[in-house]
Amino acid sequence: MTQSIISHAPTIINIFTMNCSESKYLDLQKCPLCGSLNSQLLFKANDILMGKPGEYNIEECTECSFRFTNPRPYAEDIFNYYTSDYHCYRDDNRKKNDVTESSDLENKVFTSNSGYTLHGGFWGSRGWVFPNLQKGAKILEIGCGSGGFIRECIARRWETLGMDLNPDLEPVITQMGAKFLPTTLPIIDLPDSYLDAVFAWQVIEHLYEPVETLTEIQRILKPNGILAFSVPNSDCWQFHLFKDKWAGLQVPTHVSHFSEKTIRQVVEKSGLKVVEIYGQNTIGCLCPSILFSMGRKNVSLSDQWTPLSSVNKIIDRFLSILISLLFGRNQAERLTVICINNSQE
Ligand SMILES: [Zn+2]
Incomplete structure (x- = not known):
């Protein structure tokens, strides 16, 4: 199940139905905590809480065991992923x-x-x-x-x-x-x-x-x-x-x-x-x-x-x-x- 982070392409789905329409996704190549190039995919996940489109991998670094969302929206876009009734x-x-x-x-x-x-x-x-x-x-x-x-x-x-x-x-x-x-x-x-x-x-x-x-x-x-x-x-x-x-x-x-x-x-x-x-x-x-x-x-x-x-x-x-x-x-x-x-x- 182990795979390199580099090996998967960012999952871009239909984002045009929402106010995140200009959003692109940041695909991390390294573990954000230790810099390792190797991670394993634990599972894929959607935004079921606020209902915004997008599919994300939950990855675990094989070196330091840090778990992170990848790909992820760019930081400057993330506010669009909150709803007003958050x-x-x-x-x-x-x-x-x-x-x-x-x-x-x-x-x-x-x-x-x-x-x-x-x-x-x-x-x-x-x-x-x-x-x-x-x-x-x-x-x-x-x-x-x-x-x-x-x-x-x-x-x-x-x-x-x-x-x-x-x-x-x-x-x-x-x-x-x-x-x-x-x-x-x-x-x-x-x-x-x-x-x-x-x-x-x-x-x-x-x-x-x-x-x-x-x-x-x-x-x-x-x-x-x-x-x-x-x-x-x-x-x-x-x-x-x-x-x-x-x-x-x-x-x-x-x-x-x-x-x-x-x-x-x-x-x-x-x-x-x-x-x-x-x-x-x-x-x-x-x-x-x-x-x-x-x-x-x-x-x-x-x-x-x-x-x-x-x-x-x-x-x-x-x-x-x-x-x-x-x-x-x-x-x-x-x-x-x-x-x-x-x-x-
Ligand atoms: Zn790590």
């Missing part, structure tokens, strides 16, 4: 994420092995990390979406910056009291050693240059500054079971499909130090993955989650615990990573 941009997502007004989520506070406060914790559906920063601490959230986490940071009296690909979010974020930065990744227009913490929830898998971006984060973090982020875990049992129907795959907007091993490699290349990686056996992808496997597609993403929210709470908790017992933590659906900038500068 769940991170929805207003109801902001309300749902508002942990200050949700006693249920407040009850799921958990302390990590290294002493950080987590919301959602090991079992819960959220995995936000809150370092013990003082009032006035400078923080940046990359991929802030409609601002659920931004609101939490402002409630803690942190000086908060939000960055997102979607420029329409600027008034939403500034109205909350944060400053909005349009994305310029991998460059971040902030001075050296400026921030106390950077956060990126389910964002790094979207980035075309994850190592360069984390290296830039290392530059703008103060010594001992914190980077906390999460990514879908492509080593999870659902990835292997559902393959192209796994809701966490989300091609083509997810261009990297990390495992604990490969996300650790990315962090280490950036000069940051991993403090802790923990897996969360949430079931956020389970219900939509089952629906996708039954042939559902091209429907609004919020509809995909509706069955889950209607049976939520008890079943969510019960299944999460059961899945943890069955599959263990290293096969969790999501990995949350806490890093520190321990450079001597």
Whole structure:
């Protein structure tokens, strides 16, 4: 099954029915993480989440085991592959994420092995990390979406910056009291050693240059500054079971499909130090993955989650615990990573 990346031509399908009509595809010749020329095709996948045309290979580097989407849209076109009702941009997502007004989520506070406060914790559906920063601490959230986490940071009296690909979010974020930065990744227009913490929830898998971006984060973090982020875990049992129907795959907007091993490699290349990686056996992808496997597609993403929210709470908790017992933590659906900038500068 092993094949050279060079051997396959980019799969160009009919893209003229959508506003991605000018898009072309970038066919990677090398592993974006280690530069190896050899990869194996795991399976092919379509955009079943947002319903945009395109067929993509999910490849695994035979040298470093990094999994990635190939070919992929050019970076300058990728915004066309999001829909306006993408769940991170929805207003109801902001309300749902508002942990200050949700006693249920407040009850799921958990302390990590290294002493950080987590919301959602090991079992819960959220995995936000809150370092013990003082009032006035400078923080940046990359991929802030409609601002659920931004609101939490402002409630803690942190000086908060939000960055997102979607420029329409600027008034939403500034109205909350944060400053909005349009994305310029991998460059971040902030001075050296400026921030106390950077956060990126389910964002790094979207980035075309994850190592360069984390290296830039290392530059703008103060010594001992914190980077906390999460990514879908492509080593999870659902990835292997559902393959192209796994809701966490989300091609083509997810261009990297990390495992604990490969996300650790990315962090280490950036000069940051991993403090802790923990897996969360949430079931956020389970219900939509089952629906996708039954042939559902091209429907609004919020509809995909509706069955889950209607049976939520008890079943969510019960299944999460059961899945943890069955599959263990290293096969969790999501990995949350806490890093520190321990450079001597
Ligand atoms: Zn590689």
